[in-house]
Amino acid sequence: MTKTYNHTTYALLGILTTDCRTGYEIKQLIDQSLNHFWKISYGQIYPTLKKLVQAGLATVETTAQDGKPDRKEYFLTAKGKEALQTWLEQPMKQIPTERNEVILKLFFSRHQRTEPTLALLQDYKQQLQERYATYQSIEALITQSYKQSQDASYWLYTLDFGKRVTKATIDWCDVTLADMQTEKE
Amino acid sequence: MTKTYNHTTYALLGILTTDCRTGYEIKQLIDQSLNHFWKISYGQIYPTLKKLVQAGLATVETTAQDGKPDRKEYFLTAKGKEALQTWLEQPMKQIPTERNEVILKLFFSRHQRTEPTLALLQDYKQQLQERYATYQSIEALITQSYKQSQDASYWLYTLDFGKRVTKATIDWCDVTLADMQTEKE
DNA sequence: ACATGCATGTAACTAGTTACATGATTCC
DNA sequence: GGAATCATGTAACTAGTTACATGCATGT
Numbered sequence: 001m002t003k004t005y006n007h008t009t010y011a012l013l014g015i016l017t018t019d020c021r022t023g024y025e026i027k028q029l030i031d032q033s034l035n036h037f038w039k040i041s042y043g044q045i046y047p048t049l050k051k052l053v054q055a056g057l058a059t060v061e062t063t064a065q066d067g068k069p070d071r072k073e074y075f076l077t078a079k080g081k082e083a084l085q086t087w088l089e090q091p092m093k094q095i096p097t098e099r100n101e102v103i104l105k106l107f108f109s110r111h112q113r114t115e116p117t118l119a120l121l122q123d124y125k126q127q128l129q130e131r132y133a134t135y136q137s138i139e140a141l142i143t144q145s146y147k148q149s150q151d152a153s154y155w156l157y158t159l160d161f162g163k164r165v166t167k168a169t170i171d172w173c174d175v176t177l178a179d180m181q182t183e184k185e
Numbered sequence: 186m187t188k189t190y191n192h193t194t195y196a197l198l199g200i201l202t203t204d205c206r207t208g209y210e211i212k213q214l215i216d217q218s219l220n221h222f223w224k225i226s227y228g229q230i231y232p233t234l235k236k237l238v239q240a241g242l243a244t245v246e247t248t249a250q251d252g253k254p255d256r257k258e259y260f261l262t263a264k265g266k267e268a269l270q271t272w273l274e275q276p277m278k279q280i281p282t283e284r285n286e287v288i289l290k291l292f293f294s295r296h297q298r299t300e301p302t303l304a305l306l307q308d309y310k311q312q313l314q315e316r317y318a319t320y321q322s323i324e325a326l327i328t329q330s331y332k333q334s335q336d337a338s339y340w341l342y343t344l345d346f347g348k349r350v351t352k353a354t355i356d357w358c359d360v361t362l363a364d365m366q367t368e369k370e
Numbered sequence: 371a372c373a374t375g376c377a378t379g380t381a382a383c384t385a386g387t388t389a390c391a392t393g394a395t396t397c398c
Numbered sequence: 399g400g401a402a403t404c405a406t407g408t409a410a411c412t413a414g415t416t417a418c419a420t421g422c423a424t425g426t
Contacts, residue, residue: 022377023377023379024376024377042379043379043380043381046379047380065377069377069379070377070378071378072377
């Protein structure tokens with residue numbers, strides 16, 4: 001009987017539990033923190049914030065500012081907090097298939113020459129390594145700055161996830177590259 | 186200068202290099218093989234096949250059948266093969282962010298009770314384990330049936346990818362669950 | 371002078387899902 | 399008799415991206 005909303009809605013509800021109050025601040029927070037696991041564009045944020053208010057999940061407080069456009073601060077209502085909590089406690093029906101373009105290409109590469117495929121994988125591996133390095137530096141930053149806060153641990157869980165999955169994919173690249181090279185001979 | 190198409194287009198071009206000729210057969214092949222890495226619905230397949238012909242990447246041969254709707258068989262043109270090959274050799278500009286709902290929830294769970302979060306992760310882990318088992322049985326099936334064929338190795342690469350990423354995610358669940366439980370005490 | 375940051379938003383587009391419509395055949 | 403399989407497709411919808419429009423303040 002509980003109404004369900006889309007992912008973007010829940011993401012915004014979640015962010016509104018932090019100190020982010022405006023569309024701009026929300027975008028910034030996501031770009032700085034969740035960016036590697038969840039992106040969001042202004043084209044989604046502003047219309048969704050509007051819908052949040054229409055659905056009674058949040059309220060707006062508009063402050064006029066000279067020169068600048070009005071600052072619109074959003075606050076969760078009791079209904080909004082409840083909707084968020086319900087969603088947080090809901091297990092996933094089923095894990096979605098993650099679309100992977102490299103895998104798709106590999107699947108169709110059997111009748112191709114191996115060189116371009118090897119190049120493709122090498123390039124992929126390099127990008128993954130860069131991503132891994134990024135995760136490591138963010139991790140170092142958090143571990144330093146938020147040593148005291150217990151909030152940091154949740155942050156680190158998501159980063160650990162990113163690192164592990166990325167590492168596994170890099171390993172796969174190595175093994176696959178090696179195998180393709182021996183097959184070739 | 187080379188025209189680019191969308192992913193669905195390339196997926197269909199790739200499948201048309203196999204013996205699949207009709208929309209129905211394409212759907213079946215994807216459901217049986219690529220399903221875990223790339224899904225596709227009839228709502229995409231049939232309109233895209235039509236566009237393929239319009240763009241000169243494929244041709245149709247329609248066979249009237251009594252009772253049944255016409256059977257429409259699609260064949261790649263030289264242009265289609267070229268477009269596919271160009272795409273296959275193209276490295277990815279950048280690896281996309283994979284959206285993960287569990288990670289999104291975890292990120293917003295810091296101020297929640299830990300029990301539902303633990304339950305969420307346990308459920309996630311179980312689904313991942315089922316997925317892993319599925320990969321293993323498909324792998325066993327391929328290794329048996331296609332021992333001779335060198336096509337099989339490309340099949341197995343994608344499966345290996347799936348297994349490694351799934352395994353890494355399961356490990357992450359274990360570590361995170363353990364950590365959350367000690368934090369709780 | 372110009373770029374960047376602050377701050378709002380919309381319009382047009384692309385991608386993808388779901389449900390529906392049709393209708394014969396074959397298996398249980 | 400009913401479900402599943404073969405086989406085509408469309409319409410309505412949801413989600414998400416990209417490009418654009420506006421305009422002040424601050425730093426280089």
